[in-house]
């Protein structure tokens with residue numbers, strides 16, 4: 048009697064679980080056809096496959112395999128969310144232009160909690176506040192600031208750093224470049240001087256970044272708990288800086304925080320909490336991508352000496368064109384910076400291959416029709432720009448590092464198939480700064496220094512973010 052009852056219970060549970068799995072795998076949607084694809088296992092979806100590291104610079108296999116199986120638009124589920132991934136350049140271009148109309152910015156729960164967004168993007172991401180954030184970042188990192196102030200500052204920063212590297216037996220490129228870029232952008236943002244600080248802020252940010260793709264479970268011992276602890280220390284430090292600046296304001300804006308603190312008195316939404324979270328996010332946005340891209344550049348340049356030769360020739364030609372009064376100038380002028388076509392090609396080619404992140408996340412605000420399918424309102428969309436940048440139909444032999452290819456690419460093709468900085472009204476506010484930083488870095492590197500690879504660089508992969516495995520170590524030498 049007991050055993051048949053037990054059998055019934057087991058059978059019932061099995062039936063319920065099977066129905067649950069079937070429902071999970073085939074979500075019902077009355078208003079149209081969902082894109083093809085699998086929702087994976089209940090609750091975890093296909094997260095594990097997405098996080099499974101690949102060992103090549105090529106498109107992450109999660110995306111590559113699904114394009115082959117389902118075509119350019121497919122559904123999946125990760126981190127407990129239904130997601131549509133689109134790799135089609137026309138659709139992606141269109142979605143970027145739909146910001147605020149049919150799509151809005153959205154981050155996974157981990158990002159959302161970290162940036163205090165309570166799991167959903169808030170109206171703070173849009174409208175007046177968004178315009179404010181863009182304009183304050185552009186004010187300190189945009190073209191005018193680069194022209195009037197930043198080029199020589201970046202030059203000095205880079206030169207001092209490279210000089211320090213020559214004194215070391217070898218440097219680990221990713222960590223050293225990350226620390227250099229962080230210290231430079233944090234100076235512009237909050238007046239941070241790494242030489243006078245007891246705490247290495249760049250290391251705290253790196254550690255947070257490593258825990259970001261974790262599940263958002265906040266209990267001691269979890270990666271996410273550690274992320275929250277570290278981020279609290281940083282937000283406290285930013286709060287202290289705000290208080291210092293409120294007590295003794297600088298007469299003119301020396302950094303971005305000076306401006307924000309001044310505007311706390313005039314703009315209702317610019318509260319202390321807002322500034323803390325915005326600065327935290329901006330520090331984040333600014334250093335990881337550039338440092339990964341420059342690290343990849345070291346690897347690619349080390350493997351392609353002909354590119355280094357042409358790069359060096361371009362930069363030496365600039366120095367030799369200077370008249371007597373400019374000789375020995377310890378920076379690049381704006382005109383010089385704007386006359387380096389090959390350097391720009393090297394930067395584009397590095398950004399194309401880097402794809403630091405597999406794509407950008409959005410949330411459908413209403414049902415969206417694409418290619419005969421419907422993306423339901425509320426679903427997450429991953430605009431997989433990485434797939435566009437490695438598409439063999441656009442880029443011949445896409446995995447080859449070939450800066451010369453940019454001479455022949457049509458500008459209309461580039462605008463829809465090269466989106467390292469995103470697109471539309473959310474396009475990266477640090478794009479010009481990034482290009483200038485990389486240009487000056489290359490300029491100083493090839494005109495004053497040389498380097499040899501010591502070890503590493505052979506385990507580049509995607510996690511799905513660009514990852515350098517056991518890293519790359521180089522020895523930097525003075526040129527003479």
Ligand code: HEM
Pocket residue numbers: 152180181184188232329332333334336337338340403407408466467468469470472473474475476477478480481
């Ligand atoms: C290689 C370097 C960089 C890459 C590849 C990169 C990439 C991106 C991308 C793809 C977006 C769009 C995000 C989206 O639409 O969801 C973005 C936005 C943004 N980036 Fe960057 N970024 C880089 C460097 C920087 C730097 C150095 C700064 C600051 C100085 C910066 C500040 C921002 C800001 C403020 C936004 C938000 C813009 C908005 O919402 O209007 N980025 N970045």
